[in-house]
Amino acid sequence: AQKITQTQPGMFVQEKEAVTLDCTYDTSDPSYGLFWYKQPSSGEMIFLIYQGSYDQQNATEGRYSLNFQKARKSANLVISASQLGDSAMYFCAMREGPNGNQFYFGTGTSLTVIP
Amino acid sequence: DTEVTQTPKHLVMGMTNKKSLKCEQHMGHRAMYWYKQKAKKPPELMFVYSYEKLSINESVPSRFSPECPNSSLLNLHLHALQPEDSALYLCASSHSTGLAYEQYFGPGTRLTVT
Numbered sequence A: 001a002q003k004i005t006q007t008q009p010g011m012f013v014q015e016k017e018a019v020t021l022d023c024t025y026d027t028s029d030p031s032y033g034l035f036w037y038k039q040p041s042s043g044e045m046i047f048l049i050y051q052g053s054y055d056q057q058n059a060t061e062g063r064y065s066l067n068f069q070k071a072r073k074s075a076n077l078v079i080s081a082s083q084l085g086d087s088a089m090y091f092c093a094m095r096e097g098p099n100g101n102q103f104y105f106g107t108g109t110s111l112t113v114i115p
Numbered sequence B: 001d002t003e004v005t006q007t008p009k010h011l012v013m014g015m016t017n018k019k020s021l022k023c024e025q026h027m028g029h030r031a032m033y034w035y036k037q038k039a040k041k042p043p044e045l046m047f048v049y050s051y052e053k054l055s056i057n058e059s060v061p062s063r064f065s066p067e068c069p070n071s072s073l074l075n076l077h078l079h080a081l082q083p084e085d086s087a088l089y090l091c092a093s094s095h096s097t098g099l100a101y102e103q104y105f106g107p108g109t110r111l112t113v114t
Helices: none
Strands: A010-014 A019-021 A033-039 A046-052 A064-069 A074-079 A088-096 A102-105 A109-114 B004-007 B010-013 B018-025 B031-037 B044-050 B053-057 B064-070 B073-079 B087-094 B109-113
Touching: A010 A019, A019 A109, A033 A064, A033 A074, A046 A064, A046 A074, A074 A088, B004 B087, B010 B018, B018 B031, B018 B087, B031 B064, B031 B073, B044 B064, B044 B073, B053 B064, B073 B087
Parallel strands: A010 A109, B010 B109
Antiparallel strands: A019 A074, A033 A046, A033 A088, A064 A074, A088 A102, A088 A109, B004 B018, B018 B073, B031 B044, B031 B087, B044 B053, B064 B073, B087 B109
């Protein structure tokens, strides 16, 4: 079974609008960490936001927020006020395991921001 | 300084060559990682070093040989590669391998095997 599922291969959003990128995960561990990364066409992976499995509040970092629904095992990324520079590939990832050594990426969502 | 550097940026090598990829970080991180990424695919974890010891080897062929000379440096030695090994090789580091620690990635080395 896939550990991380991103069902939207491609998304389009109008500049200044908000967009939600979906992510569901599969784990039986009670402790895990969820991450979102952005990868522009240049190739570098940029860390955006982190949510711990025991965190009660949804994580926020500037224009990024994570909509964490633990019972549904979903960790959607919300980008508010989209900018042209947000056009990139977005990967959801999970860290689990007794030493946190197991790290899984989803297949990614390609976001295009339209002027 | 939250930078992970990788050299070279691009590398073209023949199937009989031996080359090395280099990765460096000065954030005091004790975990370092090598990933392989094919076009339009997610990164695939290859190796994890924790406190300079190899802790994860994800069934990578022996033609890839990692080395961690010290806590700031990570090398990937390449020998007798195949054309299908052509990919973007990403290095990353994190404070440790704890669950809450995000990874910081370098810009990658684009490898072409001819």
